[in-house]
């Protein structure tokens with residue numbers, strides 16, 4: 355870290371000579387490899403963008419010039435160069451730096467991100483604001499080839515060309531999403547990459563002209579216009595020409611000199627947007643990551659010499675994702691109408707298994723959640739049974755498509771929401787805490803959550819058999835290790851499960867999904883102290899099991915609802931509404947447990963769940979507090995509810 359030690363901000367980097375940049379990049383790369391081998395992170399994605407980060411901070415006067423990264427998972431070198439070098443080992447850990455971008459973390463993170471395809475819209479907004487304020491800095495967005503086809507980025511390109519906005523877009527083209535990039539635009543980029551002959555021709559012509567004594571430089575400049583015309587003619591040029599973008603490329607994205615030269619050229623273009631096309635290799639400079647670019651997009655800790663994952667030796671039950679993928683394949687085997695869809699997360703959702711086994715009826719649509727939902731709605735119109743597997747957080751993108759295209763038409767689409775709840779190190783952009791609230795108010799939608807992976811199998815079958823929109827949510831990570839060998843069974847929609855009955859007790863815990871087991875544990879602890887507690891696995895938040903819940907409300911004094919989601923509009927709210935609709939709101943004291951209305955930072959999920967009381971200890975404590983409250987009111991001769 356000879357040079358890197360001296361770089362505490364991009365200004366330090368800019369004091370170096372261009373010839374020193376490759377050495378800086380090498381040191382950053384080694385530092386990323388060494389740190390990721392201990393703490394894990396987006397290893398491959400960030401290794402691929404080391405030279406880009408160096409060149410961008412060298413060519414631009416950051417933070418005066420605005421650099422807008424897309425997603426942020428590839429920005430580790432940017433973090434290292436912008437004063438966060440020594441904090442890299444804390445990345446994604448509680449109290450440490452974010453794995454993505456946060457405006458409140460650094461002046462250099464000009465726009466927060468974590469979801470893909472936002473950078474061009476944000477950068478275009480900044481560019482227009484700059485012009486309105488009569489200022490003169492550069493605005494540069496950096497976007498990956500798989501994020502470029504995302505709807506919003508395309509919409510931004512459309513407007514940038516129309517406005518002739520002064521905007522620089524750097525395309526980090528590594529032919530990969532997390533999985534290999536898909537789609538026609540990817541084919542287009544491949545053709546650009548393949549336009550070798552043209553590029554060689556362009557360079558040779560340019561250099562030959564420049565070599566002519568005295569007039570060479572002027573001829574070279576004049577040839578630039580010709581070259582632009584040529585670019586439009588020779589390259590498959592929608593972006594280059596029709597959409598009003600100038601094109602500089604392609605550039606070796608690991609050659610700092612070429613990158614800096616290309617960026618300096620882009621800075622000269624003031625009359626419209628320009629795209630700098632850099633070719634990079636995911637995992638660059640670390641052979642195991644280069645060899646398996648898909649697997650190394652992100653990694654846990656690993657042994658540097660071999661790349662072997664350092665996993666804990668305790669065998670863990672299969673993940674919800676794995677059980678989902680297997681169950682989906684089992685069901686697809688039996689029913690040809692089932693189609694599987696993912697939006698750029700084949701392995702993250704388990705749809706990779708379906709893509710392999712049933713390639714003709716499984717689809718990775720790329721980073722295109724909105725399209726994915728309406729695409730599935732079209733299939734449902736024609737009698738297919740689409741299963742749309744999208745993380746809870748990314749499905750937020752497709753809210754209107756769920757409402758307008760699926761639910762209003764009551765189409766039978768299954769939404770399988772993986773990573774519902776607190777996801778851990780990926781933090782606020784990735785927690786799946788809103789889905790209950792954003793889906794519960796949509797007419798025709800059925801919502802459910804399993805208590806374990808075996809029940810998830812039953813819910814998937816139930817969902818596929820249902821004749822309307824239906825969604826299930828399940829958490830990130832390992833299941834509980836319950837047996838999954840029985841064929842899935844259909845569940846009755848709107849029917850809860852009584853997990854622990856205590857006729858005589860005064861307390862009931864109503865748990866939704868992942869909170870059922872911690873609730874049972876809490877009840878066991880309470881039983882040791884003679885507190886009899888009923889525990890219900892709600893299974894459905896919409897429709898609720900009104901019969902069971904109202905009976906409980908009439909006979910108990912305290913109801914505690916527990917959910918791994920935001921409280922506002924969530925499961926507990928639904929229970930309160932049910933009580934109010936039936937005039938029982940003053941009859942029973944209700945305590946809602948869940949996540950309060952504030953940002954949940956990144957960190958170990960266990961720690962975060964404990965912070966919000968969403969584990970057995972927390973539930974136990976809350977029930978005890980509730981009982982104390984009741985005792986106090988009883989002593990004063992009052993009814994359980996606050997309002998009575």
Ligand SMILES: Cc1ncc(C[n+]2csc(CCOP(=O)(O)OP(=O)(O)O)c2C)c(N)n1
Pocket residue numbers: 399402425427428468469470497498499500501502526528530531532636651697698699721723748751
């Ligand atoms: C809206 C949304 N969908 C899915 C993801 C998950 N995701 C994170 S990075 C990534 C791939 C991005 O590919 P690209 O932009 O080409 O960058 P690369 O990883 O190849 O550097 C995906 C799909 C996301 N962050 N946001």
